Amino acid sequence: MSQLLISEVARQIGLRASAIRYYEQVGILPPAQRRGGQRRYDSTVLYRLAVVQRARQMGFTLEEIRQLFFGFRKATPASERWRKLSQRKLADLELLAGQIKEMQRLLQAMMEKCSCGALEQCGKGILQRSCEESYIKPLPSRHRLHR
């Protein structure tokens, strides 16, 4: 069973070692085994971190991630609280998917005829629709679309 050093884990998932130590500190990773004071990981930590990374890309906060994926401590499997949280998250994601389509249309339109008129027009449309829509909390600013 190959044991990974923190630097190796970091390299494989594209984070810095400091981020991994931080994740342990805030409870997203369990305290790692030590050998001579140093953290040793087995490869399952990579799967866990892959999910974390992906969830971060979707705009989940670390706190949400901890609760959604690793927060079913001694509670019953799929407790009511957890179910609510993930149901809300699912709704958020659906809304987000719709808005992505809209933003794609806007970008397409602006690329075809790069006119300020189009922008204002679109703003008008967004404004009217957003009166109908329920409010969506903007994603955490850390939500990045590129690496």
Add this chain to the structure above:
Amino acid sequence: MSQLLISEVARQIGLRASAIRYYEQVGILPPAQRRGGQRRYDSTVLYRLAVVQRARQMGFTLEEIRQLFFGFRKATPASERWRKLSQRKLADLELLAGQIKEMQRLLQAMMEKCSCGALEQCGKGILQRSCEESYIKPLPSRHRLHR
């Protein structure tokens, strides 16, 4: 032509006045007209801000928004640079849309049987796919998390 006070604009789009001043400061809004030192707006500012809000919801940074929508700086060969930016953004959005579906599936699976199996399975999948992706576009050796 009705002139809006900053507080009125703020109220209508759901931001604080301080945020609007900040947007002016960082170049997302042009310097407003003044009357007796106070900013006055006409209603087109609402359209502009509606687009900004929506773009923020999609995870664009203010800097990106400035460049994408209002970044026609004098040294810019107009549409070419802009076209590249939005093309990249479109690709990002498409990727994101796919990832949202994946995340929805994971959450669904975890709701049905709150299983670590699903989590690991999914993490494995993500990890493998991201390996293929990084084959297409190899990561720079030093992974930049900021700026």
Add this chain to the structure above:
DNA sequence: CTACGACTTAAAGTCAACTTGAGGTCAAGA
């Protein structure tokens, strides 16, 4: 003239999510 309320600025504070820095430990190799 004074008081009021809404505005103004500049500077400092806040928050999440890390990163950086200082100073220290440990195992392996020359």
Add this chain to the structure above:
DNA sequence: TCTTGACCTCAAGTTGACTTTAAGTCGTAG
């Protein structure tokens, strides 16, 4: 034995996107 290099901890610094605070200005109403 000494050096090297990767790790450790704890504290402080950084970033983006604002907000808050302190001190001041403007126009109207009493």
